[in-house]
Amino acid sequence: MTNPSAGIYIHIPFCAKKCLYCDFYSITDMSRQDAFLEALFREIAATKSILTFDSLYIGGGTPSILPAHKIGQIIDQIYEQFNLDVLAEITLEVNPGTVTLESLKAYRERGITRLNIGVQSFQESDLQWLGRIHSVNDAKDAILWARAAGFDQIGMDMIYGIPGQSRRAWIADLHHAISFDPEHISCYMLTCEPDTPLDRMRLHQVFETMADGDVCDLFETTATELSEHGYPLYEISNFARKDNSSDANRSRHNQKYWTDAPYLGFGPAAHSYLAPVRYSNHRDIATYMADLNSGMLPVVEKETLSIEQQLMETVFLGLRTIEGISIRRFEEKSAKPFIILFQDILTDPELKKLIIQTPEYCSLTFQGMMVLDSIAGMFVDRI
Numbered sequence: 001m002t003n004p005s006a007g008i009y010i011h012i013p014f015c016a017k018k019c020l021y022c023d024f025y026s027i028t029d030m031s032r033q034d035a036f037l038e039a040l041f042r043e044i045a046a047t048k049s050i051l052t053f054d055s056l057y058i059g060g061g062t063p064s065i066l067p068a069h070k071i072g073q074i075i076d077q078i079y080e081q082f083n084l085d086v087l088a089e090i091t092l093e094v095n096p097g098t099v100t101l102e103s104l105k106a107y108r109e110r111g112i113t114r115l116n117i118g119v120q121s122f123q124e125s126d127l128q129w130l131g132r133i134h135s136v137n138d139a140k141d142a143i144l145w146a147r148a149a150g151f152d153q154i155g156m157d158m159i160y161g162i163p164g165q166s167r168r169a170w171i172a173d174l175h176h177a178i179s180f181d182p183e184h185i186s187c188y189m190l191t192c193e194p195d196t197p198l199d200r201m202r203l204h205q206v207f208e209t210m211a212d213g214d215v216c217d218l219f220e221t222t223a224t225e226l227s228e229h230g231y232p233l234y235e236i237s238n239f240a241r242k243d244n245s246s247d248a249n250r251s252r253h254n255q256k257y258w259t260d261a262p263y264l265g266f267g268p269a270a271h272s273y274l275a276p277v278r279y280s281n282h283r284d285i286a287t288y289m290a291d292l293n294s295g296m297l298p299v300v301e302k303e304t305l306s307i308e309q310q311l312m313e314t315v316f317l318g319l320r321t322i323e324g325i326s327i328r329r330f331e332e333k334s335a336k337p338f339i340i341l342f343q344d345i346l347t348d349p350e351l352k353k354l355i356i357q358t359p360e361y362c363s364l365t366f367q368g369m370m371v372l373d374s375i376a377g378m379f380v381d382r383i
C-alpha cells in the first residue's frame with residue numbers, strides 16, 4: 001500500500017444546508033463564493049513544492065455546488081502550480097441534491113476522473129432524520145447520471161448506526177448500494193460529534209444512540225456482506241471492488257493519509273503533512289480570506305512531530321488498514337525492534353484472535369477492528 005507520490009486536498013466550504021451530524025467546516029452563505037475562490041487561488045499560487053502529486057481530492061463542504069467551469073479553474077491552477085501527474089486521480093465529492101446529468105458531464109470534461117457520491121442511505125426516513133437535502137431518488141439519479149456521464153470510478157458514501165436502524169434495513173441498504181456496481185463504497189458509523197445539532201439532540205434525549213454492541217454487529221455485518229459481494233475492506237470504513245484481483249479501485253488519495261505519504265491541503269480547515277511537519281489552516285472563512293488578502297498564508301497551527309508522535313501515528317493509522325502497521329516503516333524510526341517493543345501484546349493469548357502478525361505487517365482481525373481504539377491504545381502506551 002506504500003505510495004511515494006503526494007496528494008492535494010481542496011476544501012470547498014459551502015453547503016446548501018447543514019446536515020445534523022456534520023462537523024466539517026462549511027457555511028450556507030453562497031454570496032461569498034467568488035471572494036473565497038479568489039483567496040483559494042492566492043493560497044495555491046503562494047505555495048511551492050518540488051513533490052510529484054498523483055491525486056487531487058476536491059472535498060468539503062459540497063464542492064458539487066460549484067459549477068464545472070469553477071472546478072475546472074481550480075484543476076487548471078493546480079496543474080500550473082504543481083507537478084500533478086497527467087494520469088492523476090482527481091476526485092470530486094458530490095451531493096446528489098446538487099447535480100444533473102449535464103453538470104456531471106461538464107465535471108468529467110473539466111478533468112474530474114472520480115466521483116464520491118454522498119448517498120448515505122436508501123431509506124427516505126433516514127435521509128430526513130440526518131437532515132440531508134436530497135431524496136433516495138436524487139441519489140439513484142446521481143449514480144446513474146454519473147455512469148452516463150462517463151465516470152468509471154464511482155464511490156458511494158453510506159452511514160450506519162442510525163438510531164432505530166435494524167440489521168435487516170442496513171443489509172438492504174448495502175445490497176441496494178452494491179446493485180449499482182460502484183467501484184468503491186465507504187461506510188461510516190454515525191457519531192455524535194461535539195457541538196453538532198445531533199449531539200445537542202442526544203444531550204436533550206431526543207433520541208437514544210445505538211448500543212455499542214449493536215453498532216459493532218453492524219460493522220461486522222458490513223465487512224462480511226461487502227466482502228462476500230466482491231468489496232473487501234481495505235480500511236475500517238472503506239471497501240473497494242476487486243476487479244481481477246486488482247486493488248486499483250481503492251481511493252489513491254485517501255491511502256496517503258494512512259501511509260505517512262505527504263499531502264498539501266488548501267482552503268479553510270484544510271490540513272497538510274510534510275513529514276515530520278503537520279499544519280492546518282484557519283477554520284473560519286473570514287479569517288482564512290483576511291490572511292490571504294493581506295499577503296499571509298492562512299496557517300493557524302504548525303507542529304513538528306517528535307519521533308514518538310510519528311510512531312504513534314504509524315500505529316494508529318496502520319491498524320485502521322487491512323494490511324496493518326508496516327513493521328519495516330515502523331522500525332525505520334524506532335530505536336527498538338517491533339517485536340521486542342510490543343512482545344507482551346503480540347504474545348498475549350487473549351489478544352491472539354484480534355491481532356495478526358506476519359514478518360512484514362501487524363494488523364487486526366474484523367473482531368480486533370471493533371475494538372480498534374483500545375488495541376491501538378495498548379501499542380501507544382509502549383512507545
Ligand code: SF4
Binds near residue numbers: 018022026061062118
Ligand atoms: S453536505 Fe456534507 S459537508 Fe455539507 S453539511 Fe452535509 S455532511 Fe456536512
